[in-house]
């Protein structure tokens with residue numbers, strides 16, 4: 001709802017719709033009603049619009065999108081017009097954030113004043129839509145086309161001070177000031193000053209003459225950075241109309257753009273992603289604990305064991321979260337090198353103004369270098385980040401168990417290994433869990449937390465809380481080889497080399513993936529992270545080319561189909577970008593260049609096995625790359641390793657750069673339609689049989705299709721649970 005009050009001659013209309021004052025239908029109704037009251041009251045000379053509680057309105061109510069209620073009048077644009085038309089000065093008093101429809105309301109006001117700490121922006125593009133309440137037409141009239149294109153096509157939130165420097169905010173109220181009081185005084189001082197030029201629909205766009213040049217510039221930048229998403233392009237096209245058309249016609253172009261975007265699968269995927277991102281913090285470990293009931297232990301100190309690339313990144317994340325951080329290496333040279341890197345990184349963050357001088361000093365003094373496990377006996381949490389080897393990890397956990405105080409939680413940053421087996425090396429399995437960071441750990445936003453069979457509620461709650469304190473998208477999953485992310489990714493890489501055998505070169509496969517929206521294709525990613533990583537994993541499994549006894553068929557491992565092309569590359573020293581050659585060659589830069597030598601390796605291999613390469617469509621490449629991964633996602637859901645499809649999707653968006661505008665693998669499957677996905681999987685399974693088990697259809701997927709067709713993604717787990725409870 002909204003509240004109406006009077007301070008002498010000034011009317012105050014305050015939106016009151018916790019937690020974020022979203023402009024839900026009932027709020028919109030109140031706003032129009034109270035604007036009419038204020039307009040009609042002759043004792044009112046000016047009107048202040050503000051938000052109660054945490055913030056000014058942060059936009060339309062996203063829950064209403066794709067429901068008819070979002071279009072129910074009064075719409076936000078009706079309120080914007082009423083604010084602008086008012087014969088009395090209207091002033092937006094901004095604290096917290098004025099975003100989306102919230103900022104559009106403020107743009108309808110004649111004046112805007114804001115707390116110095118507040119943020120402003122039009123982030124609709126991140127929901128796959130555009131600012132559909134006049135924002136595309138009004139913002140360029142205030143801050144110019146160039147800035148408006150940047151603000152709207154990328155959707156960033158900007159400090160109010162930046163808005164003030166561009167003329168969007170008329171006055172800034174210093175930290176600690178009273179925004180409402182300041183707005184009342186400001187509004188009163190504007191009475192009688194004339195509102196003509198303060199009504200933005202009357203104003204022209206200052207840099208309209210540069211429209212074509214700016215359009216070309218921004219289309220190019222957006223194309224490079226938003227990877228095939230539709231909304232940024234439509235935003236730019238609609239903003240362009242502000243320079244070429246009347247306000248009224250520009251508004252019509254905005255309405256049409258909004259309709260196009262609202263009808264797209266992209267906006268549905270982005271809105272799903274917005275809520276999924278928030279949903280993952282409401283974790284559930286069935287039969288053990290959930291976010292609502294379990295209490296985290298207070299963690300003041302963290303020890304990071306192992307200062308390789310991962311350990312260094314984890315230590316920086318711990319320091320950023322304000323923890324006293326013990327960094328552990330038994331070898332003094334390795335310790336010194338790790339500490340030097342971490343200290344240097346903090347200084348770089350300070351130089352780049354990413355942290356203040358005080359924060360940098362606090363982080364520096366919180367680093368405690370240690371060269372023996374005895375030195376971390378009293379820490380609250382240990383995160384082990386040594387080499388990915390079960391024997392070594394078990395040895396370390398055994399030692400940590402002996403020296404650390406009983407309450408210390410012991411976590412492993414393993415990316416694949418069995419947490420229960422690691423826990424078995426200790427006498428405190430209830431205090432053991434996995435914290436799988438993604439490289440570089442101080443930059444990547446994903447943290448995949450793993451609970452073991454014996455992890456306690458407190459242990460799980462604590463690692464989830466630490467993820468939050470590190471500002472990570474923290475997803476809780478169960479224990480299995482590779483957990484969620486890498487278990488699914490394994491089949492993506494398996495199938496990719498089968499495609500090489502049969503039909504395509506690496507660059508052709510990668511192009512299909514980048515056209516789909518990935519920043520990089522699978523082979524470029526392999527080169528970037530190092531092809532030796534997969535080779536080591538295959539060596540651990542005993543399946544590389546070199547490990548086979550003489551006479552083993554090159555393309556078989558037992559009954560399973562195998563392709564050794566990745567082994568050949570590593571054995572020829574093609575480890576990837578770090579050595580300048582892998583699936584591609586690199587000539588002094590990070591740009592991958594298709595390499596005739598790689599083609600030769602593939603061609604010779606095909607000839608040896610009498611494989612005649614065939615034409616392959618982009619559609620087939622995409623299906624073969626993505627559907628095994630999706631199929632595995634369903635198996636993970638049916639085993640209870642992931643609690644919900646959106647947990648998987650967030651892991652893929654934040655850990656594997658899955659394009660957000662398609663929602664993630666599970667949401668993408670829903671968009672395609674589960675019956676169609678299953679049909680393709682079944683065809684491959686029929687053709688490949690037991691030699692390619694990743695094509696064996698998941699029973700959950702099959703059951704859903706047979707019984708419900710393509711149910712909404714929110715219903716997959718409830719339907720399955722209902723079915724299981726009956727059987």
Ligand SMILES: CC(C)(COP(=O)(O)OP(=O)(O)OC[C@H]1O[C@@H](n2cnc3c(N)ncnc32)[C@H](O)[C@@H]1OP(=O)(O)O)[C@@H](O)C(=O)NCCC(=O)NCCSC(=O)/C=C/CCCCCCCCCCCCC(=O)O
Pocket residue numbers: 019020022058059060061062063064065066067068070071075076097099100101102123124127130131132133258262275278279
């Ligand atoms: C930065 C934030 C504001 C705050 O972040 P933080 O402090 O971390 O808090 P959160 O955890 O994110 O949020 C707390 C809870 O609040 C919920 N929330 C937040 N924002 C909204 C919102 N806008 N709507 C609903 N709910 C919201 C959030 O989910 C949390 O809930 P819970 O605790 O998890 O349950 C951050 O929250 C943030 O970034 N918010 C979003 C800001 C944003 O994107 N704003 C833009 C919104 S879109 C908009 O404003 C569009 C305007 C134009 C409208 C024009 C409409 C015309 C329609 C006509 C067309 C009709 C066609 C009809 C056909 C059809 O509909 O299909």
